[in-house]
Amino acid sequence: MTDLQPVDRDAIAAAAARLDRELTADASREDRLACYARLRAEVAVDLPADPADAFTRRLAVEYAIRDIERRFEVGADSNATSSVWDMVDPTSPEYALSQTPRLREPVRRLFEVTEREGSRRSTGVFYRMRVMLSLWLRAINHEASQDRIGYIWLILDPLIHVMIICFVSLFIHPRNIYDMPSYPFGVVGACFWLTFRTAVTGTMFGGGVLRPQLEHPVIRRFDIMMARALNAPIVYIGVGAFLMGLAMWLNLTTWPVNLPGFMACFLTVWLMGLFYGTLVNSLILHYPGFRRVNGFVIRLIAIMSGLFYVSEQLPEPMRGLMLLNPLIHIVQLARTCWFATYHTRDADPLYVLFWFLALGLLALTCLTLDEKRPETVRA
Amino acid sequence: MSDLELRNLTLNIKQHGQVVNVLDDVSFTFPREHMALTSDKRASTVAVMDLLCRRLVPQRGETIYRGRISWPIGHFGPFSVAVTGTQAISHFSILYGVERDLIVDFMVSEFDSPKKLNSAIYTWPHALQRQFMMLMALVPSFDIYLVDASILLADDPVFTRRFLEMFVARIKDRTALFTVRQSRFLKAICKSGVVIQEGKLTYTQDLDQLLSRGEQFNANPDDLPADDEAMRQQDDEFLL
Numbered sequence: 117m118t119d120l121q122p123v124d125r126d127a128i129a130a131a132a133a134r135l136d137r138e139l140t141a142d143a144s145r146e147d148r149l150a151c152y153a154r155l156r157a158e159v160a161v162d163l164p165a166d167p168a169d170a171f172t173r174r175l176a177v178e179y180a181i182r183d184i185e186r187r188f189e190v191g192a193d194s195n196a197t198s199s200v201w202d203m204v205d206p207t208s209p210e211y212a213l214s215q216t217p218r219l220r221e222p223v224r225r226l227f228e229v230t231e232r233e234g235s236r237r238s239t240g241v242f243y244r245m246r247v248m249l250s251l252w253l254r255a256i257n258h259e260a261s262q263d264r265i266g267y268i269w270l271i272l273d274p275l276i277h278v279m280i281i282c283f284v285s286l287f288i289h290p291r292n293i294y295d296m297p298s299y300p301f302g303v304v305g306a307c308f309w310l311t312f313r314t315a316v317t318g319t320m321f322g323g324g325v326l327r328p329q330l331e332h333p334v335i336r337r338f339d340i341m342m343a344r345a346l347n348a349p350i351v352y353i354g355v356g357a358f359l360m361g362l363a364m365w366l367n368l369t370t371w372p373v374n375l376p377g378f379m380a381c382f383l384t385v386w387l388m389g390l391f392y393g394t395l396v397n398s399l400i401l402h403y404p405g406f407r408r409v410n411g412f413v414i415r416l417i418a419i420m421s422g423l424f425y426v427s428e429q430l431p432e433p434m435r436g437l438m439l440l441n442p443l444i445h446i447v448q449l450a451r452t453c454w455f456a457t458y459h460t461r462d463a464d465p466l467y468v469l470f471w472f473l474a475l476g477l478l479a480l481t482c483l484t485l486d487e488k489r490p491e492t493v494r495a
Numbered sequence: 496m497s498d499l500e501l502r503n504l505t506l507n508i509k510q511h512g513q514v515v516n517v518l519d520d521v522s523f524t525f526p527r528e529h530m531a532l533t534s535d536k537r538a539s540t541v542a543v544m545d546l547l548c549r550r551l552v553p554q555r556g557e558t559i560y561r562g563r564i565s566w567p568i569g570h571f572g573p574f575s576v577a578v579t580g581t582q583a584i585s586h587f588s589i590l591y592g593v594e595r596d597l598i599v600d601f602m603v604s605e606f607d608s609p610k611k612l613n614s615a616i617y618t619w620p621h622a623l624q625r626q627f628m629m630l631m632a633l634v635p636s637f638d639i640y641l642v643d644a645s646i647l648l649a650d651d652p653v654f655t656r657r658f659l660e661m662f663v664a665r666i667k668d669r670t671a672l673f674t675v676r677q678s679r680f681l682k683a684i685c686k687s688g689v690v691i692q693e694g695k696l697t698y699t700q701d702l703d704q705l706l707s708r709g710e711q712f713n714a715n716p717d718d719l720p721a722d723d724e725a726m727r728q729q730d731d732e733f734l735l
Contacts, residue, residue: 199649222604223601243592330550333565334591490554
């Protein structure tokens with residue numbers, strides 16, 4: 117390396133002179149970076165064949181860039197205040213606390229927005245809905261950022277889930293199940309079940325990645341739990357619509373006979389997931405091991421929710437047992453609303469209403485009581 | 496007239512698995528001025544900050560707000576680093592009812608690297624993240640400011656000067672509570688202080704004594720329990 121030194125210095129001087137010519141004294145950081153990139157590219161095109169010489173040429177450019185950058189740094193320092201402490205020292209000419217600030221135009225315009233105007237724009241039902249949607253987007257962005265194709269997985273993952281359940285349904289009943297075509301039958305069951313499960317998972321950990329957002333005074337615990345649960349209807353309405361559209365295109369099913377009724381069932385199953393998740397969250401706060409227990413409970417609910425069958429097909433003792441689960445009632449009511457060929461005899465809207473109100477009341481009580489539990493504070 | 500008042504308020508927190516009382520049946524009116532907030536324990540100061548920003552709910556009593564309160568400025572919690580700067584701006588614009596374009600113009604004017612606003616925050620250097628966080632605190636107009644940060648950035652005097660000027664203009668004639676971090680700054684900006692001690696809040700104008708207590712605490716950190724946030728985050732990924 118020692119015998120390369122004289123050559124190196126010449127190359128450094130040449131590169132520095134070139135940069136000097138191209139850069140003005142007040143060149144911005146972006147301009148400087150662009151200029152450095154140009155120089156590096158030029159050097160890379162015309163490198164000597166000998167690797168050692170090539171390395172020396174490239175190194176010289178880097179040294180020249182470093183020298184030029186130092187000059188800019190020194191320039192910036194000389195304009196800067198010598199010490200930040202002088203800014204709070206009333207005897208210093210740099211004292212910043214009592215001076216009338218010279219606000220730039222964008223700052224002045226921002227500061228002219230009064231808090232009354234801000235408060236007016238941040239009240240009402242639509243405001244809360246926008247807050248929840250914004251929180252939902254935060255959670256989605258967080259999840260998608262874990263992976264290069266994260267956003268694609270957000271759709272692909274539930275789509276594959278639903279399709280696997282549909283294939284199981286087709287495997288058990290290749291053509292029809294109780295006068296309903298197997299494929300759309302499976303799509304309805306899978307979308308309803310996964311909506312319930314996703315709402316539970318989103319809610320039961322008290323907001324998960326959104327919990328730090330609680331430091332915003334306008335955000336409540338319920339908001340972040342709701343935002344996490346929102347993932348379920350948004351994803352499964354999309355996935356369900358796509359797959360049912362495909363089924364209609366393949367002439368496997370028709371347009372639903374009662375779309376508002378079908379959507380009401382969907383909303384009910386989502387809200388029940390939200391309520392159940394809130395309840396589980398409360399139980400987990402009391403005993404963290406309950407999440408293991410909940411794993412089994414959820415699987416039991418899945419088996420009993422009519423994913424692959426309707427209760428009318430089952431023999432009597434089994435039928436009564438399965439009908440204890442309110443989810444099977446909702447799924448069968450939804451299928452009645454979609455298919456013209458099926459009218460459920462077993463599903464009871466009053467039974468669903470009872471569970472809906474009971475779970476809702478319990479969830480609200482838990483939410484109110486848990487808010488007052490002493491919490492751990494963090495740095 | 497006061498913007499912030501505690502009425503018969505009791506606040507407990509959890510520390511090392513034990514329930515610890517921070518405030519015990521406290522009634523206190525915060526005057527509309529700039530105050531330092533300190534305690535023998537950092538956990539108590541953070542707990543009171545969390546109570547005021549509504550992250551913690553008291554076991555008894557109530558907090559009366561006559562105006563809007565800020566998040567604890569200096570905490571990275573409200574900022575999700577997985578999103579881009581512009582996405583964070585949209586989020587804050589919705590939460591605090593400020594026009595998005597106004598915030599974008601403000602950032603382009605004051606932020607050191609406006610081009611970075613379109614990339615994810617976690618890819619920025621730490622100094623830029625801190626700058627963004629501090630500038631965002633200037634965006635909404637609050638009646639009550641909670642500050643748990645070192646406002647004077649020794650490694651960035653140019654930005655510090657610009658920020659100080661804007662911040663002082665923002666908090667003029669408003670209630671502001673500062674945790675004890677940079678005593679010389681607090682001496683310059685605060686008129687009084689509030690001490691959390693034995694479950695009570697005490698108002699004092701003896702700022703020197705209050706700040707020396709704070710410095711003692713800073714020299715001898717801290718009795719905060721381990722953070723369970725990472726565990727929570729893992730929990731969220733738990734699939735059934």
